[in-house]
Amino acid sequence: GQQLNQSPQSMFIQEGEDVSMNCTSSSIFNTWLWYKQDPGEGPVLLIALYKAGELTSNGRLTAQFGITRKDSFLNISASIPSDVGIYFCAGKINTGTASKLTFGTGTRLQVTL
């Protein structure tokens, strides 16, 4: 199936640093979602974006829905050890309740003290 391309694939940063990751697609999406997955767990929603150009924050997290509707980025400020995990973007084409999500390839974040 189709996947969204995320970069970077992995990151090793020091506690306190800011993090930026992005997600690109060859197709247009009408909704962008960012999830975090801890080992052995299901993904947990961080931020949802519904309109092109939208910039949304959730605590130290900020995400934007690209103007072209083909990309999105996620920033994490002042990283802490519990930010460790895999971050996935996900896109949705339609707004219906039965619409499928397409997931990105993931960005693995490691935070060192």
Added chain:
Amino acid sequence: GAVVSQHPSWVICKSGTSVKIECRSLDFQATTMFWYRQFPKQSLMLMATSNEGSKATYEQGVEKDKFLINHASLTLSTLTVTSAHPEDSSFYICSVTRGPYGYTFGSGTRLTVV
């Protein structure tokens, strides 16, 4: 979002046997649930869309006779991996959609076929 319970969290089975995984929506009547498979260090790949009271819709390349989905009630969908083989070993995750934007995921089931 909805509260989703997935069971079991892990299971080991012998090659050739069948395994059933349950996904329950605890606080929401879900007409649609989704089943994903995730191999180590890879992303989530949608396997099928589970529809209450009707047949599931499978993604291209997913064998419907091997991965049986039953969504007999608004709170329960089950995925049965039939005649499991080692290559079916994976992390299986269900998702419940609540409204046009909310997708809540279960905690996943780690299947190991030996």
